[in-house]
Amino acid sequence: MKEKKDVLPIRILGDKVLREKAQPIEDLTDEIIKLAKKMEATMKMANGIGLAAPQVGKSIRLFVVDTEYLEISKRPMVFINPVIVEKDGESVFEEGCLSIPGLYADVIRPKKIVVKTFILRRKKLVEREIEADDLFARVIQHEIDHLDGVLFIDHLPPEERAELLREWTKKRHSMG
Ligand code: ZN
Numbered sequence: 001m002k003e004k005k006d007v008l009p010i011r012i013l014g015d016k017v018l019r020e021k022a023q024p025i026e027d028l029t030d031e032i033i034k035l036a037k038k039m040e041a042t043m044k045m046a047n048g049i050g051l052a053a054p055q056v057g058k059s060i061r062l063f064v065v066d067t068e069y070l071e072i073s074k075r076p077m078v079f080i081n082p083v084i085v086e087k088d089g090e091s092v093f094e095e096g097c098l099s100i101p102g103l104y105a106d107v108i109r110p111k112k113i114v115v116k117t118f119i120l121r122r123k124k125l126v127e128r129e130i131e132a133d134d135l136f137a138r139v140i141q142h143e144i145d146h147l148d149g150v151l152f153i154d155h156l157p158p159e160e161r162a163e164l165l166r167e168w169t170k171k172r173h174s175m176g
Contacts, residue, residue, distance in 0.1 A: 006037065006038045006041035006042070007038070007041055007042045007045045008038050008039065008042045008056040008057075009056070009057075010042065010046060010051075010055055010056060010098050010099060011054070011055055011056065011057055011099055012099055012100070012101070013099055013100045013151065013168075015057075015099075017054050017057050017058075017059055018054055018055070018099055018146070018149065018151065019149040020054065020059045020149050021059075021147075021148055021149050022052075022053060022054055022058075022059045022060050022061045022062075022146075022147040022148070022149075023059060023060055023061065024060075024061050024081050025060050025061055025062060025080050025081055028080075028120075028123075028124075028125050032060075032062065033120070033123055035053070035056075035058060035062070036062065036064060036078045036120055038056075039051050039053065039056060039062075039063075039064045039078075040064050040076045040078075042056060043064055043066060043076070043098075044066070044076075046098050048066070048098045049065065049066045049069060049070065049135070049139050050063060050064065050065045050066065050139040050140075050142060050143045051063060051064050051098060051143075052143045052146030052147060053147075054146050054147065054149075055098060055099050055146060061080065061081045061082070061147045062078065062079065062080050062081075063078075063079050063082075063143035063144075063146065063147065064076050064077065064078050064079070065077050065079065065136070065139050065140065065143065067136070070135060070136050070139070072136060077119055078119060078120035079115075079117045079118070079119065079140070079143070080117065080118040080119070080120060080125060081117065081118055082115050082116070082117035082118075082140070082144055082147075083115065083116050083117070084113050084114070084115050084140075084141070084144060085114050085115065085116050085129070086112075086113060086114035087110035087112070087113050088110060088111065088112040088113070089110055089111030089112050090108060090109070090110060090111055091108070091109060091110075091111040091134070091138070092106050092107070092108050093106065093107065093109075093135070093138055094106050094107075095107045095138070095142060095152045096152075097142070097151060097152055099151070100151065100152075100153065100168065102168065102171060102172075103153070103164055103165075103167075103168045105152070105153065105156055105160065105164060107152050107155045107156070108155065109137075109138055109141050109155070110137070110141070111133065111134065111137060112131070112132070112133050112137055113131075113132050113137045113140060113141065114129060114130070114131050114132075115129070115130050115132065115140055115144075116128075116129050117129075117130065153165065
């Protein structure tokens with residue numbers, strides 16, 4: 001079991017940090033390694049498949065993906081300074097976001113991607129080119145969007161987006 005103290009508060013829509021363009025990571029510090037650990041714990045606790053640093057208030061280009069849940073590796077993967085270099089196909093899938101709890105919508109995205117990134121492995125950075133498909137590709141694209149201040153609702157037609165946000169705001173207010 002992860003200890004509660006490792007779990008970070010998740011920033012919610014309306015928080016400015018979610019709209020900032022995150023900065024590239026120049027040096028791997030102990031602070032960043034610790035942050036990645038806490039983000040893994042936070043993601044697991046919140047039942048998310050991915051979590052980007054801006055969602056915990058850090059405007060840096062890092063995110064974690066629960067690749068254990070996706071059955072891609074035995075441990076969650078930490079992506080640092082990722083860049084999508086190829087996109088192919090198209091798929092529609094219902095997305096949600098830990099920063100917009102309770103709002104879900106179908107989003108169209110490329111089905112396959114190739115991403116150039118650094119991965120954190122045993123406290124070291126390893127450069128990788130990763131081919132991702134289906135849900136893995138979708139999570140990576142959703143998280144990279146977070147690093148650019150983009151949220152999944154921004155991909156929706158303007159009217160659908162406005163309607164969903166109206167409902168979401170009403171629901172949050174009524175929860176008091
Ligand atoms: Zn999200």
